[in-house]
Amino acid sequence: MNLNEFQAKELFLRFGLTVPNGKVAWSVDEAVAVAESFREPKVVVKAQVLTGGRGKAGGVKLADTLDGVRKAAGEILGMKIKDFTVKKVLVEEQMKIEKEMYLSFIHDRDNRGYRMIFSEQGGVEIEELARVSPEKVLMVNIEPFPGLVPFQLREVLAELSAENKKHFRGIYQTMMNLYKLFIEKDATLAEINPLVITADGKCIACDGKVSVDNNALYRNKDLEGYRLPEDENPLEREAREKNLNYVKLDGGNIGCLVNGAGLAMTTMDVIKHFGGEPANFLDLGGGAKAEHVKNALKIIVNDEDVSTIFINIFGGIVRCDFVAEGIINARKELDIKKNMVIRLLGTNDTIAYEMLEKENISVFQGMTDAARKAVELSKL
Ligand code: GDP
Ligand code: MN
Secondary structure, eight states: BBHHHHHHHHHHHHOOOOOOOOOEEEHHHHHHHHHHTTTSOOEEEOOOOOOSSSSTTOOOEEEEHHHHHHHHHHHTTEETTTTTOOEEEEEEEEOOOOEEEEEEEEEEEHHHHHEEEEEEEOOHHHHHHHHOOGGOOOOEOTTTTTTTTTHHHHHTTTTSSSSGGGGGGHHHHHHHHHHHHHTTTTTTEEEEEEEEEESSSOOEEEEEEEEEEEGGGGGGGEEEEEOOGGSSSSSHHHHHTTEEEEESSOOOOEEEEEESHHHHEEEEEEEEHTTTOOOOEEEOOTTTTTHHHHHHHHHTTTTTSSSSSEEEESSSSSOHHHHHHHHHHHHHHHHOSSEEEEEEETHHHHHHHHHHHTTOOBBBSSSHHHHHHHHHHOOO
């Protein structure tokens, strides 16, 4: 799960990091009210969307008066940044930026540990900086045990340029605190870019990006409320709540309902092979019951992009008769107007075929024939 900047900054505060004074707003009036609550209406208005590069897209604007805030918030709210529509803005007091640095912690699979990335030149895209001047990007490998050790930071900070040496303590403390957050919240990424040094020598997280591991959310209950409806595709949300592994894809019109991630991937490949376009990835998981199948079918039926539904089930642990029951129930409840191609093979398939035959639903046994048919129907 990716957090919005304002949520990341809430976490930062809890872990002792310094962030600008600010508040999130869902409307222009609210944004103005936030600015009014500050000593001066000198603020920065920032789009809150789960994607980067907002600055370049015009999603970060400075304003020095309340009218300016009204204008900036009006321009940013409703703006589209890489497919995300901006529904809320963060209004923060402006900082007097002296320097912009970069700091992040990520998982490092190659070394089976974590990695800290630091640069005295932040504010820019770190990938780009690493490409053009790799010597300016410092990396520290961290062993999960014992974790980040003070001497590692002293070693990195010994490299600070002479002018930045005086910020040693502030940067050191920021690194330690961000690392603590990264570990305790089971983050896969914790990034501050830019990490700002202000004119009066303070070390402040100007921007924040945090991604947390969904599989660890059960022990980070405080983060549950951070998943906001407007940040998530509604179909993906429903699928998640129903324990389905579902990913919506752009541009396709064949809705796939499959059991097993491997078969789900293969199904998309086969559709592509015959010239069709899948509308989604959907893995029912093992041992699905009729109700589960019905829930999955509901999500695909409700996807407006889908013209043809392709059900591809191999009954290993899943029983084909349960799948048939789910399909039959869904048809009764949902008034499905879309084409439906079903391939069903495996445990209890003869029972399933009988059930479906009674309902005049035809079934394929071979995946190739079924996929061909689905692609053909999707082009009508
Ligand atoms: P991003 O483009 O999505 O990464 O958004 P950031 O929050 O990193 O902001 C982009 C840039 O806006 C920063 O690198 C700063 O140069 C500038 N910026 C952000 N907040 C302030 C501020 O309070 N004062 C000033 N002067 N510039 C700011
Ligand atoms: Mn940034």
